[in-house]
Amino acid sequence: MKILHHILLAISTLCFYNTIAQDQLRVGINGGDPHLNAQVFITEGSYVVTYNDKQVLDLPAASQIELTAQGSLVTLKHQGKVIGNYQRLIIQSQEWESKFRLSATQASKKKSNYVYPDNLIVRALKGRLFLVNEASVERYVAGVTEAESGAKQELEYYKVQAIIARTYALANKDRHINEGFNVCDQVHCQAYHGIARYEYRIPIATWDTKDQVLVDSDINLITAAFHSNCGGHTLNSEYVWSKPLPYLVGRPDTFCLVMPHSNWEKQIPKEKWLNYLRSHEDFDFDEASDSLVMAFYPTERTRYFSDSLRNLRMTTIRRDMGLRSAFFVIDEDEEFVNFTGVGFGHGVGLCQEGAMRMARSGFRASEIIHYYYKEVHLIDKKYIDFFREE
């Protein structure tokens, strides 16, 4: 009986540490870039500064510290006095709702100023600071939901964005592991500016969907791609990236057609456009192709620009010409080529403006998700581990 008790205790201890690791995410602040200095101001709750698990300083509400780097050491200053130099400091929250404001200056002199939940990890290298916010997954999800979708949307829409943000974070938690964090706070991963502060529906949406993630038929977390506006039809993933995925398949979408980013126009000087096309080695420039590239009217979304330019993808033109989408027609006038397009973004997966309008029309979060992602399942994240152990 005693042995059984010890085994159970060992298992529960293991589960406890597992739970902590799974419920926290380390987010590289300002994309993990180096900083010249940082000030931390405790806005709510209290904190302690620790080095090697030893307490260096108490930080009650409204207290402030300054951090700079000397070689590979972090210099900690409090009330104008240097407290010491340390290899790695953790500004550790002491209450459930503790928050701090971080004002940081990047090596590029760019400043950032946001309020973060939970903990801050600080280390130094070559006279620069590197900052990581260790946040609970759910607070991170709420922060991403606000940064990626803004204010004044329906609760059901915020639930969709929260489920996507959570799925993305858990599917990509090794993306920056060599840099000492899980995900960065830029669009490279997902935009994150600390806690959600401006829209009361976002914490509710995050809480209502707590732990819910999207998986495919093999119970793998999906690549939850999304974009601003598809222009009336979403795209297969292989049109934009090389890999086809069974749940990222194109489908018609009329919901986004009346939304702000449904249409765009851009003029490019004729010579610039022709020189761009000529720079592609398989471009056979003659009069016939000249008229083709000046009057381009595809009736549906195409992957490549023309038969005479086999390797030129629409997505490449979008990137090189700085267009809002890869779905456009072309005509010419005297000096310019006129691009008239629909949509904004890569067009794969969920169309945000379509989803916003679906939510306004009364569709529920799960209906919106199943409209844009084919044959996916919404499950509690703990079942992923359950199925893995089978």
Ligand SMILES: [Zn+2]
């Ligand atoms: Zn990233």
Ligand SMILES: [Zn+2]
């Ligand atoms: Zn759309």
